[in-house]
Amino acid sequence: DTASPCHIPAHAEGVVPVGLQSHGADWEMWDVNFHYAEPPNVTAAYPTRGAVSGGTRVVLTGENFPTTGRATCRFGATPVLALERTATTIVCASPSLRAGLINVEVSVNRQDFTLSGLQFQYVAPPSAYVVSPRTGPSVGGTIVAVQGDHFSAERSLEEGTHCLFANRTVGEDVSHVVSSRLMRCETPAASEPGGALLELSVNGLDHTSDLQTFRYVPSPEVEGAYPLVGSEAGGGVVVVYGSFLFDSDDVSCRVGTIAGIQASLVTADEISCLMPSHAPGPVQLDVTLNGHDYTREELLYDYERLFEVLGPVPTRVLAEGGGEVSLSFWPSDTDAELACVVDSMPVPASKASLGTITCITPPRAPGFAALDVQMADAEVISLASVTLEYQVTPVVKHLGPSFGIDAGVSVIKVAGRHLVGDDVFCRLGHDDVVSATRVSSALAKCEAPAHAPGLVVLEASVGDDAQQFSRNDRVYEYVKETAAVGATPRDGSQAGGTIVRLTLSA
Incomplete structure (x- = not known):
């Protein structure tokens, strides 16, 4: 077979015969038909960009697309056969090309391509x-x-x-x-x-x-938290409870605008947050299981101002515990439930008056202890600690004399151990407390007050308010004071030896 190229002239739409005519010989051939049609017109392409690896399905939209025959797309200089086509669309897969902008055109006869100027961008895939x-x-x-x-x-x-x-x-x-x-x-x-x-x-x-x-x-669900009050200095632990069904290593809390606060997932129902310092006032408290998405339930944590604490009264208590001390604090206008803290050990407190609380001291080894005020079940809110001195409980071993008249005035020597400090007291019975003179840590002297005849227990105290006493049960006896009202005989030898019988008052 041989081929002879021909340039087709312009012609109206329709089918015309095509043949060959020899100028040197007397013959013609008219056995082929040629179809003149409206030229295709491409108006849009979607998408307009794709990866350099190719394979993007590009939809070319236009008009005058024949529904028979083979359609071709050309990306730059690279032709590809169409995958699908209708009278208004042609779909082609982009070939692999280098990054950049190229023209994309179509042809319905694999030879004549449109000149729409539509561009397609090749990009490096992300x-x-x-x-x-x-x-x-x-x-x-x-x-x-x-x-x-x-x-x-x-x-x-x-x-x-x-x-x-x-x-x-x-x-x-x-x-x-x-x-x-x-x-x-x-x-x-x-x-x-x-x-x-x-x-x-x-x-x-x-x-x-x-x-x-x-x-x-699953989304975390917050139901509440405890405690919801603490010091502006921070440092307290708040337990947020709810439903936290996702075991995560990226748990944290947010207080107001402070995010990323240290926290731990205790159980599927509890998250503990270590509260940071913050200005006094209520702030929103939220939690997250992924370090980014925080809960938004209305959960307010109230930061309280630090208290200035004065006291304690007394400043010394016994190591056995059980002493009552009072603390004054400012600002005093708080409704929070307060507690005392003795060397990090919380003990219950009660409000004695506005700005004053009392608490019972726990047992502790002798020495000095830091005393603070805290919110109940929260952190310390004292601006600075005050000092409480724990002393060894005094021991009374011997009284001399062990009895005296009910009018008092007798000086009693109290012998024992741990009679230390500047303030030593004696208590005879339950009510009679008198100041004593400390001679040494083993000896003190006190003057017996007046008391009804009978036996009483003498105890010693080394506290500065005579609040706590020894527990040794040393007995002192009060006897009725008597006076001589008569003597028989009333005279005798100056050499002595006379036996005189005295008559005493009843």
Whole structure:
């Protein structure tokens, strides 16, 4: 077979015969028909960009596309056969080409291509290397930071880089390209918890396959917290309780605008938060299981001002415990339930008056202890600690004399141990407390007060308010005072030896 090229002249639409005519011989051939048709016109292409690896299904829209025969697309200088076509659309897969802009045209006879000037952009496909966080609630709304390469900041789905979660494209309003290496995407809602493949798209159709996954988890639910009051200095632990069904290593709390606060998932029902310092007043308290999505239930934590504490009264108590001390504090206008803290040991307190509390001291080794005020079950709110001295309990071993007249005035020598300090007291019975003179740590002297005849227990105290006493049960006897009202005989030898009988008052 031989071929002879011919240039077809312009002609009206329709079918005409085509033949050969020899100018050197007397013969003609008219056995081929040629179809004149309206030239195709391409008006739009979608999408207008794709990866350099090719394979993007490009839909060319226009008119005068014949529904028979083979249609061809040409990307730059590279022709490809159409995959589908109708009278108004032709679909072609983009070939692999280098990055850049090229013209895309169509032909219905593989020879005559349109001259529409439509352009298609080849881009390097985006890649995702790091995704953070990798978990979020099923309700969606998690802002995911994606680090990678070749991100495009165009705003439209057709032109920019966008995220897809489990084949669901995230709209242009929630995908934001920060740079060519960083973008942020907001997760859509999921019908149920589970893993979702996170992919990137350059045109809303094609997407990457970097095997990055995002895990949808049940949303945390907060029911309450305790305590909801604490010191402006922080340091207290608040337990938030509710439903936290996702075991996470990225648990944290947020107080007001302070995020990323240290926390731990105690159980599926409890999260503990270590409260930071904060200005006095109520603030919102939230928790997160992924370090990003915080709960938004109305949960207010009240920061109290630090108290200036004065006292204690008394300043010394016995090591055996049980002493009552009072503390004054300012500001005094608090409604919070308060407690005393003795060397980090909380003890109950009661309000004695506005700005004053009392508490019973616990047992402790002799020495000095720090005394503070705290919110009940919360942290210390004292601006500074005050000092409480614990002393060894005094021991009374011997009394001399062990009896005296009911009028008192007898000086009693109290022998024992641990009679120390500047203030020593004696107590005879339950009510009669007198100051004593300390001779040494083993001896003190006190003057017996008047008392009805009978036996009483003498105890010693070394506290500065005579509040706590020894427990040794040393007995002192009060006897009725008597006087001589007569003598028989009334005279005798100056050499002595006379026996005189005295008559005493009743």
